[in-house]
Amino acid sequence: MSSPPQTIRWGILATGGIAQTFTRDLLVDPSTRGVHNIKHTVVAASSSSSTSRAQDFLEEVGAPSDAKAYGSYEEFVKDPNIDIVYVATPHSHHYQNARLCLEAGKNVLCEKAFTVNAAQARKLVDIAKTKNLFLMEAVWTRYFPLSIWVRETITSGKLGPIARVTADNSMALNPEQNFPDGKHRMVNPDLAGGALLDLGIYSLTWLFQSLYTTQDPKERQKPVVQAIQKIYTGPNVDGRSSDEHSSIVISFPRSKDAGGDAHGIATTSLVVATDPVPGEHSIPSIRIQGPRGEIQVFPPAFRPTRAKLIISNGPDGKPVVEDKTFPQPGPGSGSGWTNGFGSDRNAEGEGHGMFWEADEAARCILSGQQESATLSWDESIIIMETMDKVREYGGSRFPEKIETLDFPVAL
Ligand SMILES: NC(=O)c1ccc[n+]([C@@H]2O[C@H](COP(=O)([O-])OP(=O)(O)OC[C@H]3O[C@@H](n4cnc5c(N)ncnc54)[C@H](OP(=O)(O)O)[C@@H]3O)[C@@H](O)[C@H]2O)c1
The missing domain is CATH 3.40.50.720 (NAD(P)-binding Rossmann-like Domain)
Structure with a gap:
């Protein structure tokens, strides 16, 4: 029982x-x-x-x-x-x-x-x-069945050692018109605004979960990061420095046996969109490329439900394309229940997909684990170090009161 x-x-x-x-x-x-x-x-x-x-x-x-x-x-x-x-x-x-x-x-x-x-x-x-x-x-x-399938496909070796990952998470938010008072969290430096910390974190997530999380924890090394940013200069941000776009190039060190160093390119923007026809989701926002083929993940990078596995040379020498969908479960149609973010509504009865991370947190607590293996403390810190580097290269700085280690500070 x-x-x-x-x-x-x-x-x-x-x-x-x-x-x-x-x-x-x-x-x-x-x-x-x-x-x-x-x-x-x-x-x-x-x-x-x-x-x-x-x-x-x-x-x-x-x-x-x-x-x-x-x-x-x-x-x-x-x-x-x-x-x-x-x-x-x-x-x-x-x-x-x-x-x-x-x-x-x-x-x-x-x-x-x-x-x-x-x-x-x-x-x-x-x-x-x-x-x-x-x-x-x-x-x-990271906790979506789609992400689990992507990581398992990478570690299965089907595509050979992944050599390069490109990931974009950009939204044409028209910030000058939509956030004219400069107070919205997407642009406001007092709220750590800009593309990088809000949207770019997902582009980086795809690079890291493909090229870092999938490595044996004992083999993982800190990546080498280069980047440029364009600083947002819309109304009422007083020349302070949230980013409008960030473009990041990363080298992930790997042993020669594991395929050698792999490259990642992460981009993010507040003014152009990954998907120029909203909702069409026809252009992959993520490409995970190995010598034998690639995985494509379709937008949005933060809530994808569709991916493709493309093997360049199948058993009969022809390419094999597997088009996969991962719909979010939930109470189901006829339930009268809906969820979504902001004004975007999912289909009736379809969950948003945030319960997967809640299940992971619950499992960890119940089994006495202090951190999740899928996103370890070490990895969250290295991703924050990466974003620090991007801001050092690009010049995005926030007020000291939100960068400080002092506690408590009234914000
Ligand atoms: N996982 C995702 O898909 C996703 C999507 C969107 C946002 N996020 C993240 O979630 C966080 C919140 O985003 P959101 O879109 O929910 O923002 P939001 O709608 O502006 O809500 C933020 C809430 O924080 C509280 N708050 C406390 N002090 C605040 C201050 N000085 N200014 C503004 N709010 C303050 C407010 O609630 P009370 O005052 O009532 O406590 C406010 O309602 C961000 O870190 C964002 O990156 C994640």
């Missing part, structure tokens, strides 16, 4: 766009995706502005009626019923907010980008280690 599912009790810190999407997915019955040993519940949520905002949020997402609403993050982290906090503030605030949770003895799943810089990420990891807590950067895409 199988044992009953174990329940993980979540606290949600922040009430914005992604907090809504994540929490709605979190509350979907895990058996709809074949997960029978875990259950998630929401026991509390906090807004930084008012208890009533947190209460409205809990009602909007359909949380249990006894979930507690807080109007202060400091009060919320004292709640003894919370097993893990999902931090969903802008990335400028992640270091302060995640640290607040860890200092209070809470496990943490923290939205991407993990922090503003690598020093902050290292500090959070040090605290988690010392306090024996679970900590994970919420790069949800």
Whole structure:
């Protein structure tokens, strides 16, 4: 007889766009995706502005009626019923907010980008280690069945040693017109705005999960990074420095036996789109190339549902193309339930796909693991170091109050 599912009790810190999407997915019955040993519940949520905002949020997402609403993050982290906090503030605030949770003895799943810089990420990891807590950067895409299939295809050796990966995650957001007051988190340097930390993290994720995560942990070495940026100069950012585009070239060291060094090219932009015909998804945003063929992953890079495996010379000497789709599960059509991000709605009954990372966090906590093997602390830190390097080359700098290691700092 199988044992009953174990329940993980979540606290949600922040009430914005992604907090809504994540929490709605979190509350979907895990058996709809074949997960029978875990259950998630929401026991509390906090807004930084008012208890009533947190209460409205809990009602909007359909949380249990006894979930507690807080109007202060400091009060919320004292709640003894919370097993893990999902931090969903802008990335400028992640270091302060995640640290607040860890200092209070809470496990943490923290939205991407993990922090503003690598020093902050290292500090959070040090605290988690010392306090024996679970900590994970919420790069949800890594936990999709599509990403698992990509990594397994790479390690199977079918394509030979992967020599090059190109990845783009760009959106034509028309920022000058849409964010004219310069306050939106996509452009505002006070909120660590710009393409790199918000969108470029996904381009880098594809390079890293293809060329770094797939290596034996004992063989992994730090990559060599080069980059250029264009600084955003739209209205009301006062010449401060979020990036409009970043273009990054990386060499991943590998032994000669493993294929030698592999190259990655990651691009990101706020003003041009990966997919010029929105929703058509006809142009791959990611190409993972080996001597015997390639994997193509179709946009959006953060929530892909389609990939192609192309073997240049099949058994009869002809190319073999496998077109694969990975629809997101959920309560299903006829359920009346929908999710999505912002104004984009998924089909009725289709999950957004954020529950996979929640399942991973729950599995780690229940088995006493402090970090996820799919995105280790070491890898999150190296990705933050990569983004630090990109900003050093490109000149994007944020105010000291959000780059600092000082704690607590009121933002
Ligand atoms: N995984 C994904 O697909 C995905 C998608 C979008 C965004 N994100 C990440 O999620 C984070 C939040 O993005 P979002 O789109 O949800 O942003 P958002 O809609 O602006 O929400 C951010 C929330 O953070 C809280 N907050 C606290 N202090 C704040 C301040 N000074 N300025 C603004 N908000 C403040 C607010 O909630 P309360 O005050 O009520 O607490 C606010 O609603 C970012 O790090 C972003 O990179 C991830």
